[in-house]
Every structure is written in structure tokens, then in C-alpha cells.
Amino acid sequence: MITLTSDFECGNAKHITQLGDNHFRFEVDGDKQGGYCVYFCYDIVNDGPETEVTVEMWEDSQFGGPTGFPAFFPMTYWVRPSSQAHFRPLYETTPEVHRDHAVLRLPVEAEGSLRVALTYTAPYSEIAAMLRGFAEERAERCELFSLGQSVQGRELVGLRAGTPGKPKVLCVAGQHPHEHGGVWAVAGIADFVSSLIPEAVALRQAFEFQVVPIVNPDGNVMGRNAFNAEKLDMYAAFGDNPDAETPEAHESRLLWDWAAAAQPALWVNFHGYTGWKRNSEYPYEGWYEIADRTVFADGDQRRLYQALCDTLRLLTDAPSTTHTPGLHSPNTLCYQLAARYGIPHVFYEVNNSTSGRFGGIRCGVEVFRKAMATLEGCRG
């Protein structure tokens, strides 16, 4: 018998229907009609001999209209057979892509299962265990901390390294929970800042790093695209009211209070794109800026911000998708941290299709090193 299920951490598939012995159909479970209706993650479970299973993946029908689903194709389909420890790209077959759905013919091993996902998933439990491992193995260099608990009671767990009292650098990812490439990037930064690489040792003497790879653990575990458990988008943190005293979502308020109290020298925020963008160049990454630099009241901070933007444009793969940055609107944490406290940011979008775990980590460390070199250079 073959079954298809999404009932596990980071799973996403709904209205699952079996159309034949080896033929299933489901809809992705989206959050917002435009742009946040693409994530899927499901298991095909096989208790018989090796076989091929046809899966139709349909766009979310809950919005009663197109969700932009086809814009994400072509993409990498990440698969993990139960006999393997890691995800890899699906290479055995080329999916058929239609206007509102895609059809995959998937090989499933005997008495095993195949996990199929939009991303090289970065489950909350795995990232928390990774941070715990660093804290145990490198106890003289780093420690765990928490920003508090999510709506559903999960710790917003992070790793702290460096010298208390020195300028702080805060690094986050996972505001949009399915953007796992960004989570891997920030997990890589946690590894780097607690490593014995001489550059990292020197950075620990000059700064204090606080790194939280998953700021929306409920969204991660529930396999959401954009939302937390309150169905709020943590990127558009201030919703319709950029002048509100505090952000809307519970976890956004934890981030806001943390950053406002820390007054960091730099705020690093990783997100993720998806798909091999058809109008651009490998590796299809991106970045966001605040267009109006006068939002930084202080001239030195404005100059530092311009230098950080120059860094992303000239020293990273950020411009590979759009050549020019996306623009933060005033309802984002990045914008309000700049406007109210003069805190500069680096906001980078890793591509979930061209970066898995390794690619995300490598990207995160490279972007972080370049941003830190600019920060140190500008501070003199």
C-alpha cells in the first residue's frame, strides 16, 4: 500500500486524494494569495516493492483565483529517500508543469518512504539541536539563550558568542518560515562565530554576537509559508500601522524588544527566494534596502548603511535576480529599527532552489564576513 502524508514537522499538503494505487493529488496549503502559496513538504510511504508514484501538486484553491504558483517553476524538487540522511535534488524525472499544477513521477524504494519538499527543510528541532551541540562542544566560546516563547510555547532559541559589553551584532532568519535557505545561512553564522577560525576569534574579541536562526518556530513546525500561529506575517511586522508602538505578532514583539534593548551595531536578517528565476542569472538571489537613506538621522550611520548596501551589491550574489534591491516598506522591522534607533541592517535572500543546507550555510558565512569587514572598516 502507498500513502501520502504531511503530518509531521514542517509538513505541508492538504486535500490529499488518492486517485489510483500509485496516483495522488493534493493542494499546497498557502497563507497569502500573492507569493506565499508555494511551499510543500510531504512523504510518500510505501510498504511494498520498489515502485513509481505519480503525484499531482495543485495550487491552493482557498483564494478562489490564481496564486502565482506557476511563477515559481522551474524549481529544484528536494527529495530524501528514507535510506539517506540528506536531501538531494530530484534528478530521476522532469516534472510536467501546467498553469495551476505540476505532475511528478517519483521513484519510491521498497519498504521505505520518500520525502519531497520545496526546500532543503530546516526543521526547528534540528536547528535547536545544532545550536545545543555548539553550546556543549564549545562551552568556552558560546552559550544558548532564548528570546522567550512563541505563541505555542516554543523557545526562540539562539546562540551567543563574543565579548559582553562590546558592540552587538544580531542575526535572525525565519520570519517567513518556509524560507529555509535563510535559516541554514544563519545557522552557518552561528557555527562561524563560535568557530576557531582566527577571523572569528578576532571578531569575538571585538563584538558580541546573538544569532537566532528561527524566529518563528510555530510557523516552521506547522509548515507555513508566511505566517506565525496568529496568522500574522512577521516581515510586515507593523501591519497597516508603521507608527504603532510595537509590532503585531507576538514573536515580532520579542524581536523588537530584544533589538531595542540591545541597540546593535548591525542587524542581519536572512530570507529566501524560490525557483530558478527565468529572467535572471544563477544563483537567483536577492536583497532589500531602504530607499530613503535620510531615514538614518545620523550622518555616520547613513554612511555605514550606504557602505553595507554597496557591500551586498558588489561583493555578494544578491543582485543575481533583480540587479536592483527590493525596497523595505515602513511597516518592516528593518525600516523601523533604522528610523527609530538608527540601526543599520543587511537583508539577504538566499535561493531555496540553488541552495540547500550546504549552499545556505556557505552563503550565510560569506555574506556575514563581508558585512562584518565593512562594519569594522567603517567603525575605524
Ligand SMILES: [Zn+2]
Ligand atoms: Zn521572506
